[in-house]
Amino acid sequence: MTPSPSLLDRARARIPGGVNSPVRAFRGVGGEPFFVRSAAGCRITDTDGRELIDFVGTWGPAILGHAARPVIDAVREVALQGTSFGIPNPLEVEMAELLCDWVPSLEKVRMVNSGTEATMSCVRLARGFTGRDLVVKFEGCYHGHVDSLLVQAGSGALTHGRPDSAGVPAALADLTISLPFNDPDAVRAVFASEGARIAAVLLEPVPANAGLYFPEPGFLETLRDLCTQYGALLVFDEVMTGFRVARGGVQELAGVMPDLTALGKVIGGGLPVGAFGGRAEIMDQLSPDGPVYQAGTLSGNPLAMAAGLAQLRELDRIDGWARLETLGATLETLVRSTLSDLGLPLTFHRIGSMFCLFFTEGKIRSLAEAKRSDRDRFARFFHHCLRGGVYLAPSQFETGFLSTAHTPEDLEETARVMHEALRAAF
Ligand SMILES: *Cc1c(COP(=O)(O)O)cnc(C)c1O
Numbered sequence: 001m002t003p004s005p006s007l008l009d010r011a012r013a014r015i016p017g018g019v020n021s022p023v024r025a026f027r028g029v030g031g032e033p034f035f036v037r038s039a040a041g042c043r044i045t046d047t048d049g050r051e052l053i054d055f056v057g058t059w060g061p062a063i064l065g066h067a068a069r070p071v072i073d074a075v076r077e078v079a080l081q082g083t084s085f086g087i088p089n090p091l092e093v094e095m096a097e098l099l100c101d102w103v104p105s106l107e108k109v110r111m112v113n114s115g116t117e118a119t120m121s122c123v124r125l126a127r128g129f130t131g132r133d134l135v136v137k138f139e140g141c142y143h144g145h146v147d148s149l150l151v152q153a154g155s156g157a158l159t160h161g162r163p164d165s166a167g168v169p170a171a172l173a174d175l176t177i178s179l180p181f182n183d184p185d186a187v188r189a190v191f192a193s194e195g196a197r198i199a200a201v202l203l204e205p206v207p208a209n210a211g212l213y214f215p216e217p218g219f220l221e222t223l224r225d226l227c228t229q230y231g232a233l234l235v236f237d238e239v240m241t242g243f244r245v246a247r248g249g250v251q252e253l254a255g256v257m258p259d260l261t262a263l264g265k266v267i268g269g270g271l272p273v274g275a276f277g278g279r280a281e282i283m284d285q286l287s288p289d290g291p292v293y294q295a296g297t298l299s300g301n302p303l304a305m306a307a308g309l310a311q312l313r314e315l316d317r318i319d320g321w322a323r324l325e326t327l328g329a330t331l332e333t334l335v336r337s338t339l340s341d342l343g344l345p346l347t348f349h350r351i352g353s354m355f356c357l358f359f360t361e362g363k364i365r366s367l368a369e370a371k372r373s374d375r376d377r378f379a380r381f382f383h384h385c386l387r388g389g390v391y392l393a394p395s396q397f398e399t400g401f402l403s404t405a406h407t408p409e410d411l412e413e414t415a416r417v418m419h420e421a422l423r424a425a426f
Helices: 007-014 069-079 090-102 115-130 184-197 219-230 249-254 302-317 320-342 375-387 408-425
Strands: 036-040 043-046 051-054 108-112 134-138 176-179 198-203 233-237 260-263 274-278 347-351 354-358
Touching: 051 408, 069 302, 090 108, 090 274, 090 302, 108 115, 115 134, 115 198, 115 233, 115 260, 115 274, 134 184, 176 184, 184 198, 184 219, 198 219, 219 233, 233 249, 249 260, 302 320, 320 347, 320 354, 320 408, 375 408
Parallel strands: 134 176, 134 198, 198 233, 233 260
Antiparallel strands: 036 043, 043 051, 108 274, 260 274, 347 354
8 A cells, every 4th residue: 555645745746845935845954844734822733733832923924923813803704794805995094094103104005915015016116216227235135036136145345136046137136236234335335336326225124034133323324314315215124023023113113214114924914915105205106196007906905904903903902012022031031041051152133022043153244144154053953943842933044933922931941942952953
């Protein structure tokens, strides 16, 4: 008798790599991904019935934990009225008002279906508004799989980008200039030579897709000043940080106002949602009022709006950001004491409920510095944690997420597992 093929075999036969998004394939750590049957609170249950404490939180959206009651109830209630109308519905207006109320730089906003769509739309709008073509981005910042943003690095400040993906035409990649993060002189130099051609400077104001690191004091302000001086738009990609680090995102914490903002992840309560918005004068360039085309059959979908509104309002109601800060501080204390017990000079970064343990010492302020991490050791650590019941993101270059559903006891259990895993990894 031949054994029946596993889910993974079946997936690999019909889905490229067996996954619908590459990082799920565990290539960064080796081994094979597991399949999830269900999730509740801070725990996910795999198809073998094993429970894991989850620090991925579906890559950020699950800020109240999985299957949060207010979100599930809202989706259930709204679904009974119909799943999509393709004509305005009241929830879209409620969402737009809430976003403009909470995110300091937003005057008008449009809903889309993913973070990728949000950043893609920001780039087109910035180009349409300024009448310019060049986009400046930063090495290690991820903005979704938009053609002209899948460009990581050129050598030297003025080198134009090379595509990070096959299928991105060189002609498009040439319109992207990729610079090292936290290097204001590199940005100044690019503006000095190309300033009149730059439509936008796009960044994760707290980069969280190459590990997690922070803008040095003054860096965001410098970008703001240069954009203003040269008539380029400053675009914050807050798909990850929006509603995560604070109610109003990094822009609220830093007090630096972008012209456009891309949002996603937490905004949808686990449903596929993104949004972008900014100054009314810019947003009014969008179709049907203006010449920049942008559209979506399912944009503003009532289920997605209901899930997102329920999640955001619940976070606000329970003062979620203060709770997340307390939980984050607890985890940080536990991890730091483990590191000092074991005498391991690793680098731990945290902002609120986002964290990253780099397997290297010293300052990390850029992709180049993050890349010093020992990825083999991280992989061993990851697999030991997984065996111990703790699920971290399967790559050194991802950020961990806490939810309001994690308890101090969950974090103590996690620290115990991490302690063992670190001993085993070194
Ligand atoms: C996840 C992410 C995106 C892409 O969002 P998708 O919904 O996966 O398309 C864009 N920017 C940042 C900063 C992200 O973290």
